[in-house]
Amino acid sequence: MSTPTLQAPSPAGTVRRTGRGLRVLPGDARRPGATVTGDGVVFTVYSSTARRMHLVLFDAGTGAELATLPFPDEYRTGHAFTMTVAGADPDTVHYGFRAEPDGAGPVGPVLLDPYAKALAGGEEWGRRPDYRCRIVDDAFDWQGVTRPRIAPQDLVVYELHVRGFTRGRACGVRFPGTYDGVREKIPYLRDLGVNCVELMPVFEFDETDNPFTDPASGAPLRNYWGYNPVAWFAPKAAYAADPWGAGPVRELKTLVRELHRAGIQVVLDVVLNHTAEGDHRGPVLSLRGLDDGAYYLHGPDGSYRNLTRTGNTVNANHPLTRALILDCLRYWATQYRVDGFRFDMAPILARGQDGSPLERPPLLEAIAADPVLAGCHLIAEPFDADGLDLLGTFPRHGRWMEWNARFQYAVRRFLAGHTTDAAEPALRLRGSPDVYAGHGTGASVNFVASHDGFPLADWTAYEQRHNEANGEGGGDGPHDNASWNAGHEGPTDDPGVLRLRARQVRNALLLVAVSHGVPMLAAGDESGRSQHGNNNAYCQDNETSWLDWAAGDAALLAFTRAVLAFRRAHPVLRRRDHPPAEAPDGGLPPYSLHGERPWQPGADGLLAVLMHRPGQAAEPGDTVFVAANNRPWERRVEPPPPPGGTEWRLFADTGAPPGHDIHPTEGTGHVPVPGPLTLADHSVTVLVAHPMGRNER
Amino acid sequence: MSFEAYLGFTDSTATVYLSGDLTDKRVPALRSLVEHAVQRPLSRLVLRMTDLESISAGGVRCLAFAQQQLPQGADIVVDGAGPQIRQMLRSGGFDQAVTLLAETPVFDDQIAA
CATH class of the missing domain: 2.60.40.1180 (Golgi alpha-mannosidase II)
Structure with a gap:
């Protein structure tokens, strides 16, 4: 298929005409991404390695390529390729870029815009995506709803997976497994007594990007959790009840607005430490094709540093990447009005361009000092997959909070009877002053269970992981769970064992609720959700992970509500x-x-x-x-x-x-x-x- | 020489056999094969180019598309590509993302099969 391209050069500042009624005008190097203006759509992309850059326009309906427009050299500023395209209807065209490193023409892959605010091509969950960038209108009717302001120590965080929260039995919502489904459950969240939901990754990701298969059926397993982002500014389209067009953006904003109306804050679990591009064998989707050296860490031999065990590692403190990350956070804080972020493998963001930890990582300081982010909770997962553990030493700049794994481990070990020494749990209940001296109790996010590892009920029922269904021979997932099965591994009818387990779940919930710091619950733990011993359910897009609303333990739910109300009532x-x-x-x-x-x-x-x-x-x-x-x-x-x-x-x-x-x-x-x-x-x-x-x- | 392409599977390996001149006009045929191949869980995509005479820019774009469609960890192996085709792959910027072999390989899993 031939596509129209520009033919003759023209002086800077003049209008260039292309086929299909498109006209090209000067752009704006200060506006990365695609921005609708009165003159058309401004497209800007940064690359220090491309000799030339091309904009590829697609038919939004069919996905067919409509046109390839080179960014005129005379509009380029430094490494910023920019132009305004008049006549491109944001509703009927999608776009991407082709970088031309050596002047051989636009023969490389279509690259996604790092600033793309939405992606097309991934609307259907479980289907291999064919991504293209959408042009998004940021306008949204917030109906005068303002953000709830909640101090860290007053938060009660509830971690949930958008799909899993309402995909299970008897969820009773119109659109199970969607943003809209979560919205319908707001009364439940209010009634439970949480005031902050932490959404597991909602940046666009490819759930089909998992090489493992179900050992029983041979069916491909999904990358269900979504810790493999494709586009940092784009919401996961397949999580929307209406995944087409403006649906995902509108629906996620609506969810945030309605949570706010209910007095519930929204924290996003953001994965900025790696991307879905993987290592040299991974797909060239975006950053790799635009400026590989700026966005990823490389070893002396040019290979990808794999400090995240996912294939690549984001070069977070490179100035270009730093700007991208800051812009990303600002975008979510302003356009979606989210109230904070939980940073997956946050120590990666503290590493320098050679991969070693920095004493004062510029990115973390910039995030902490950013005026737009001043009202946001900044929560670090303070360890990464390469063994860098910054728990208690994460550069806080007076702002950063941490997932306190020492709380988790200490409370688990004590309740499980692995130690009879109460000195450490006593410190954890006090807000871990030994770890967070001078930073206040709000620095410590206290939890006994999260999406990682056993759900709370399984922590009382299993001492060993049972991950065979993950297709890796059962060897994946954490080995040490600091758990106790109360005398029997897995399901049992023994009333004594069941009585003990019921106590242990309540013990943990109660200690989390009376501890200084920020309590966090994983969705379903309030009603006894089980993963049947799987402690690494990242790929279990099925009943193992989905919240079963029919099987909930009503007495435990009532208990949880009561302890959260107790916390609320007692300053x-x-x-x-x-x-x-x-x-x-x-x-x-x-x-x-x-x-x-x-x-x-x-x-x-x-x-x-x-x-x-x-x-x-x-x-x-x-x-x-x-x-x-x-x-x-x-x-x-x-x-x-x-x-x-x-x-x-x-x-x-x-x-x-x-x-x-x-x-x-x-x-x-x-x-x-x-x-x-x-x-x-x-x-x-x-x-x-x-x-x-x-x-x- | 007219372009021909067909697809075969061995376990988790898909092999696309290409021959003749891959012009822009014949790219949709290749794209269709690629789209079909990547719907299955693959650990490897082999592009057998021993009999491929030439490849157009659209053909290279199609191979780039295939590279994007494979999951992380899956390998693309190009075997038997001539100098002109290798140069085109380099121009496409993804020669680092594929394994270029001069001769047709036989993989362990294919032997076992």
């Missing part, structure tokens, strides 16, 4: 600064450790913590006592005396049967605790000091 659990262990005025310390007897910490397998916040002006005091017994026997614990004028009341006792483990702390049905507690084996009890004689009905 002593949400203090911004790490509570000191000494009282400034000789009264109760803000944070104190105890044992079977008050003020005598160190009891084997017993974590007993008193959290106290004295009354201030109009605000009453707030005091909570937490006791966790990880020993397989019952024990007697005497709580410290409550503050004057208050009495201890029972809020939670996970040793009680499900459905009887939560109690109102006010009004009818409250349970006073006048004396010592009896802690069941493997259980957690929470008391609250309540003013005597108040709110009694």
